Amino acid sequence: MTSDLSRRYFLKVLAVGAATSAGALSACSGNNSGGQAEAFGDVTAGNISALLVGQVKAVPGAPVFVGRDAGGVYAMTTTCTHQGCDLATGVSSSQQAITCPCHNSVFSFNGDVETGPASTPLEHFKVDIATDGTITVHGGATVASSVRTAVS
Ligand code: FES
Known part of the structure; x- marks a missing residue:
């Protein structure tokens, strides 16, 4: 039972963390270049x-x-x-x-x-x-x- 609760708690923390990361990423409209100049000809x-x-x-x-x-x-x-x-x-x-x-x-x-x-x-x-x-x-x-x- 304890391990089932721990597993559920772990999954809940994981889900909240993923949602927070997604929110933080979507707040910036960067081009995922990491700051490198976007290439063009x-x-x-x-x-x-x-x-x-x-x-x-x-x-x-x-x-x-x-x-x-x-x-x-x-x-x-x-x-x-x-x-x-x-x-x-x-x-x-x-x-x-x-x-x-x-x-x-x-x-x-x-x-x-x-x-x-x-x-x-x-x-x-x-x-x-x-x-x-x-x-x-x-x-x-x-x-x-x-x-x-x-x-x-
Ligand atoms: S200041 Fe952060 S992407 Fe321009």
């Missing part, structure tokens, strides 16, 4: 005429931001380096910052961590600008965060 990211100096914009349909500063154009992942949530909706132009919707990490417009829990900056990717102004981001080619593609 070459993507078109609009025309340079629509990207102003000081702007960072999410590229529709791809896990990447394009940004422009005085040095030129750059691209960086929209995957939060903490637990992989999508940062695409977190851009604040007035604060020049990107806030993660999951645990409120804040990144600068160059992808540097300003506030944790994230501790790793956003990965940057190579950018080309065609003669007609079309921006292409090369998701398979990472670059240093200081790299810019000049606007001619």
Whole structure:
């Protein structure tokens, strides 16, 4: 009898623990990447005429931001380096910052961590600008965060 009660208690604890874990997991909409940048190939990211100096914009349909500063154009992942949530909706132009919707990490417009829990900056990717102004981001080619593609 004692072992039957112990077994039932054990199963009850197990069930509560599983429900709690599932709830905790569903609270974060991470991509299960563990904070690794989501992979993608070459993507078109609009025309340079629509990207102003000081702007960072999410590229529709791809896990990447394009940004422009005085040095030129750059691209960086929209995957939060903490637990992989999508940062695409977190851009604040007035604060020049990107806030993660999951645990409120804040990144600068160059992808540097300003506030944790994230501790790793956003990965940057190579950018080309065609003669007609079309921006292409090369998701398979990472670059240093200081790299810019000049606007001619
Ligand atoms: S996933 Fe935790 S702060 Fe972004």
